[in-house]
Amino acid sequence: MLIRTPKDWELPASAVTPESxxxxxxxxxxxxxxxxxxxxxxxxxxxxATAGFPSKVNAAYRDPALKPTAYEHITSYNNFYEFxxxxxxxxxxxxxxxxTDPWTVEVTGMVNNPLKLDVNEVVEKMGGAEQRVYRLRCVxxxxxxxxxxxxxxxKLIALADPKSxxxxxxxxxxxxxxxxxxxxDGNLNYPYIEGLRLDEAMNExxxxxxxxxxxxxxxxxxxxxxxVVPWKYGFKSIKSIVKIxxxxxxxxxxxxxxxxxxYGFYANVNPTVDHPRWTQASERVIGGGLxxxxxxxxxGYEPQVASxxxxxxxxxxx
Amino acid sequence: xxxxxKLLRSKLVIWTLLVLPGLWPLWPIFLRPDASVTADPFKYVxxxxxxxxxxVLATVLAFSPLRVxxxxxxxxxxLNRHRRLVGVAAFVYAALHLGTHLIYEGGFEFAAxxxxxxxxxxxPFQLTGLIAFTILLVLALTSLNSAIKWLGGKRWKNIHRxxxxxxxxxxxxxxxxxxxxxxxxxxxxxxxxxxEIARVWKQRQPKSGAAVVTPSGAARSG
Numbered sequence: 001m002l003i004r005t006p007k008d009w010e011l012p013a014s015a016v017t018p019e020s021x022x023x024x025x026x027x028x029x030x031x032x033x034x035x036x037x038x039x040x041x042x043x044x045x046x047x048x049a050t051a052g053f054p055s056k057v058n059a060a061y062r063d064p065a066l067k068p069t070a071y072e073h074i075t076s077y078n079n080f081y082e083f084x085x086x087x088x089x090x091x092x093x094x095x096x097x098x099x100t101d102p103w104t105v106e107v108t109g110m111v112n113n114p115l116k117l118d119v120n121e122v123v124e125k126m127g128g129a130e131q132r133v134y135r136l137r138c139v140x141x142x143x144x145x146x147x148x149x150x151x152x153x154x155k156l157i158a159l160a161d162p163k164s165x166x167x168x169x170x171x172x173x174x175x176x177x178x179x180x181x182x183x184x185d186g187n188l189n190y191p192y193i194e195g196l197r198l199d200e201a202m203n204e205x206x207x208x209x210x211x212x213x214x215x216x217x218x219x220x221x222x223x224x225x226x227x228v229v230p231w232k233y234g235f236k237s238i239k240s241i242v243k244i245x246x247x248x249x250x251x252x253x254x255x256x257x258x259x260x261x262x263y264g265f266y267a268n269v270n271p272t273v274d275h276p277r278w279t280q281a282s283e284r285v286i287g288g289g290l291x292x293x294x295x296x297x298x299x300g301y302e303p304q305v306a307s308x309x310x311x312x313x314x315x316x317x318x
Numbered sequence: 319x320x321x322x323x324k325l326l327r328s329k330l331v332i333w334t335l336l337v338l339p340g341l342w343p344l345w346p347i348f349l350r351p352d353a354s355v356t357a358d359p360f361k362y363v364x365x366x367x368x369x370x371x372x373x374v375l376a377t378v379l380a381f382s383p384l385r386v387x388x389x390x391x392x393x394x395x396x397l398n399r400h401r402r403l404v405g406v407a408a409f410v411y412a413a414l415h416l417g418t419h420l421i422y423e424g425g426f427e428f429a430a431x432x433x434x435x436x437x438x439x440x441x442p443f444q445l446t447g448l449i450a451f452t453i454l455l456v457l458a459l460t461s462l463n464s465a466i467k468w469l470g471g472k473r474w475k476n477i478h479r480x481x482x483x484x485x486x487x488x489x490x491x492x493x494x495x496x497x498x499x500x501x502x503x504x505x506x507x508x509x510x511x512x513x514e515i516a517r518v519w520k521q522r523q524p525k526s527g528a529a530v531v532t533p534s535g536a537a538r539s540g
Contacts (some may be wrong), residue, residue, distance in 0.1 A: 073357040077353070077357035085498055085500075087357070091354070142358060187498060276441065277441055277444070278441065278444070282425065284358055286357045286358055292426075
């Protein structure tokens with residue numbers, strides 16, 4: 001099946017207006033009735049990170065052989081333990097009044113130009129959003145193909161101008177026990193922490209996503225902005241980021257702290273290094289019916305990232 | 319006899335109660351499709367079958383302690399008529415669960431099944447499930463009337479005590495199946511543990527009709 005490259009203004013046929021957006025459109029009508037000015041109206045039109053849409057397709061990251069997963073599966077099958085541990089729970093629990101607008105992002109630590117901006121300002125400073133189609137491989141041995149909208153992480157880090165002693169990037173997600181039942185339960189240590197080596201963060205593939213399929217990213221997928229590192233297991237792609245910190249110490253990422261025997265810092269997709277409880281040699285294709293495929297080294301991104309790990313024992317550094 | 323007792327004495331009723339959980343996945347996959355299930359329907363079926371196997375196994379093991387703790391309760395007596403049926407049902411669900419895993423993990427290729435089994439033996443989480451299944455297979459085979467006759471009461475009883483080992487292994491296997499410990503293990507096996515502790519405690523109590531030696535030396539039952 002050929003993937004037709006959509007025009008900038010096109011929305012995919014599978015995109016259904018989420019309920020939260022529908023409710024807001026009533027508010028828009030209300031505001032219209034009050035005669036509120038156009039710019040203020042547009043800013044409130046949808047939940048969070050509205051800047052940058054429609055996004056421009058980046059053909060360099062749009063392999064025609066990659067078949068994108070259906071929008072309804074991407075937004076209904078989520079590991080977001082802040083909102084429950086069942087795959088179906090985040091879609092409901094993350095849309096029960098959790099607010100992601102306004103949302104401030106900090107870029108701080110060992111940088112010459114620390115930033116503290118609203119997420120929409122960040123997108124504007126990055127020159128708007130582009131769409132890239134990436135594979136996503138979960139450590140649980142399932143995979144999706146997601147058309148992300150956003151910007152390359154290296155551009156944001158370059159804007160903050162890291163100091164020479166900075167070696168790692170530490171990401172922190174939000175903490176809001178009133179809105180996030182999983183955080184209130186404490187099913188993991190919160191706030192969720194992730195990290196990358198600085199050269200991994202500066203790699204061309206590392207991406208900050210603010211949208212999916214040309215629309216602002218739904219709550220259950222990590223609104224309003226999340227990391228996407230497609231050559232690593234999905235738990236590295238931290239959601240709903242509030243802080244990006246340049247540091248010289250390797251961050252202790254949440255899953256490694258919880259179960260170091262099973263989850264490491266690097267978490268590179270690697271069919272030759274098993275999880276202690278299951279094999280990583282193959283993966284189930286989400287929405288693919290009977291589909292199962294062989295897992296690729298670095299999730300198929302070997303040309304872009306293999307050089308980062310030359311000489312490293314990936315069985316030890318999992 | 320209460321209505322509940324009457325119902326539970328019926329093989330048809332028990333068969334229905336055993337088959338219905340197996341049909342449950344039809345609902346979110348076909349009848350009222352749920353995107354979070356149709357995302358990976360075989361994984362959903364795999365987990366569901368495993369859950370039902372654990373539930374049915376814990377249920378059948380609860381029949382005996384219920385009868386010991388409440389010997390006059392008609393419902394407990396009714397349930398104990400179906401120990402073989404429900405026990406074999408646990409085996410059937412475990413077999414379906416394993417079958418789903420073998421087929422799905424190998425990408426629906428039969429040639430891949432040996433490799434899948436080899437992986438299973440090499441990982442403690444999967445191996446415990448495999449051993450639990452093997453025990454249930456032995457128990458199912460020895461539940462035939464001909465097997466009971468051939469083994470004799472005492473040998474048969476000892477073999478069927480392995481059901482408790484299978485339950486322990488199944489509980490571990492279920493506990494290790496997700497990234498985080500799932501509470502459903504506690505709900506399924508917790509009540510059984512409590513019942514067994516109570517049963518063992520009761521069976522260790524001296525019987526009310528036990529002989530009592532009086533100071534005069536004469537035995538007297540009271």
